[in-house]
Amino acid sequence: MIKALFSATALLSIIPSFHLSAQDYRAQAIRILATVPLIDGHNDIPDAVRERGGVDSVNFAVRQPRLMTDIPKLRAGHVGGQFWAAYVPVTTMDSGTHAAIYALEQIDLVHRLCAKYPRSLAMAYTAADIERNFRANKISCLIGIEGGHAIENSLGALRMFYRLGTRYMTLTHWRSLDWATASTDTARRGLSPFGKQVVLEMNRLGMLVDLSHVNDQTMSDALHTSKAPVIFSHSSGRALANHARNVPDSILKLVAVNRGVVMVNFNPGFVSEAVRVSDDTVNARLDRLRAAEADSAARADSLKAWSATGPHATLAQVADQVEYIRRIAGVDCVGLGSDFDGITEVPVGLEDVSKFPDLIAELLRRGWTEADVKKVAGLNTLRVLRDAERIATEMRRQPRR
Numbered sequence: 461m462i463k464a465l466f467s468a469t470a471l472l473s474i475i476p477s478f479h480l481s482a483q484d485y486r487a488q489a490i491r492i493l494a495t496v497p498l499i500d501g502h503n504d505i506p507d508a509v510r511e512r513g514g515v516d517s518v519n520f521a522v523r524q525p526r527l528m529t530d531i532p533k534l535r536a537g538h539v540g541g542q543f544w545a546a547y548v549p550v551t552t553m554d555s556g557t558h559a560a561i562y563a564l565e566q567i568d569l570v571h572r573l574c575a576k577y578p579r580s581l582a583m584a585y586t587a588a589d590i591e592r593n594f595r596a597n598k599i600s601c602l603i604g605i606e607g608g609h610a611i612e613n614s615l616g617a618l619r620m621f622y623r624l625g626t627r628y629m630t631l632t633h634w635r636s637l638d639w640a641t642a643s644t645d646t647a648r649r650g651l652s653p654f655g656k657q658v659v660l661e662m663n664r665l666g667m668l669v670d671l672s673h674v675n676d677q678t679m680s681d682a683l684h685t686s687k688a689p690v691i692f693s694h695s696s697g698r699a700l701a702n703h704a705r706n707v708p709d710s711i712l713k714l715v716a717v718n719r720g721v722v723m724v725n726f727n728p729g730f731v732s733e734a735v736r737v738s739d740d741t742v743n744a745r746l747d748r749l750r751a752a753e754a755d756s757a758a759r760a761d762s763l764k765a766w767s768a769t770g771p772h773a774t775l776a777q778v779a780d781q782v783e784y785i786r787r788i789a790g791v792d793c794v795g796l797g798s799d800f801d802g803i804t805e806v807p808v809g810l811e812d813v814s815k816f817p818d819l820i821a822e823l824l825r826r827g828w829t830e831a832d833v834k835k836v837a838g839l840n841t842l843r844v845l846r847d848a849e850r851i852a853t854e855m856r857r858q859p860r861r
């Protein structure tokens with residue numbers, strides 16, 4: 461019997477991969493994720509928790525059917541590290557409010573969330589922390605500030621955010637700053653001289669420069685300024701879904717030179733061109749309803765009806781995005797940045813954080829090697845963190861000009 465089993469295993473390894481079943485690929489994915497931490501670049505649970513009343517109002521130890529993220533789902537998804545978004549709404553840029561305080565509160569929330577579940581979660585500030593937590597069977601919690609308005613134009617605030625554990629900052633959100641331009645802005649300008657100073661200070665600290673949400677000129681300026689690899693914490697390829705939030709080929713080629721990582725966003729409108737077009741049509745119809753002064757209930761009903769008949773994105777299309785970015789930027793420059801709990805719609809097959817192994821299994825089914833799958837899952841992000849740490853150490857040794 462032992463001999464028979466051995467023969468079956470030996471046979472499996474030489475039979476061409478199309479003979480393996482979906483379950484075999486899933487088992488292989490889970491085996492791989494036991495050796496390499498899967499690191500996701502962007503999850504919006506902090507703001508979702510804040511909206512529900514804060515850390516004490518939500519029990520993450522049990523399943524939360526209305527959320528895409530909780531500890532049982534993270535465990536089922538074999539997640540090894542998560543960048544939690546310290547998302548700062550652009551309305552905090554308006555006079556009378558403080559973006560920095562909002563960011564501080566989000567960072568506080570991540571620390572408290574992590575501390576509340578010490579058996580499953582642990583803070584991480586370095587690549588080595590992630591590896592150590594992974595060996596201890598804990599999910600690393602990393603902090604990324606979403607929106608450079610959080611620093612309120614203060615490099616001192618930026619430095620203090622680093623000390624509080626922030627390891628990336630998305631330069632803008634939906635609204636442009638005076639030093640960086642958002643993807644949704646029609647203005648062509650990119651980084652101002654102060655914006656370039658922010659990027660270099662982030663390099664000096666060892667905080668990753670996140671180019672999701674910025675416009676093409678800002679992407680290009682940051683890539684030409686940064687001394688460390690950059691990331692796109694939650695963006696996909698524009699060639700496959702023509703959304704301004706996605707990364708064009710010209711920039712993917714610069715990312716390859718910079719050795720950064722583009723972490724694929726699962727938002728259906730960023731993944732699938734059909735969904736993007738449909739979303740645009742729906743938004744135009746909603747605008748017309750608003751102009752006609754339709755009440756909010758009528759608008760919600762219409763939206764529901766349109767969504768039910770509209771196209772859906774699929775797990776296979778997310779895999780297409782991963783493969784596309786590999787093709788243009790290279791296998792060392794692609795990762796995962798789901799945007800779970802920040803997106804309202806999800807691809808079929810990737811409904812929540814428990815589904816990551818299915819995406820890895822799909823890549824294996826397409827013939828990806830285990831070595832390449834490990835890079836996408838987490839090794840590329842670990843490498844970028846390590847590079848940023850090394851470059852920060854080098855820059856701090858040099859006297860300031």
Ligand SMILES: [Zn+2]
Binds near residue numbers: 606673694802
């Ligand atoms: Zn975002």
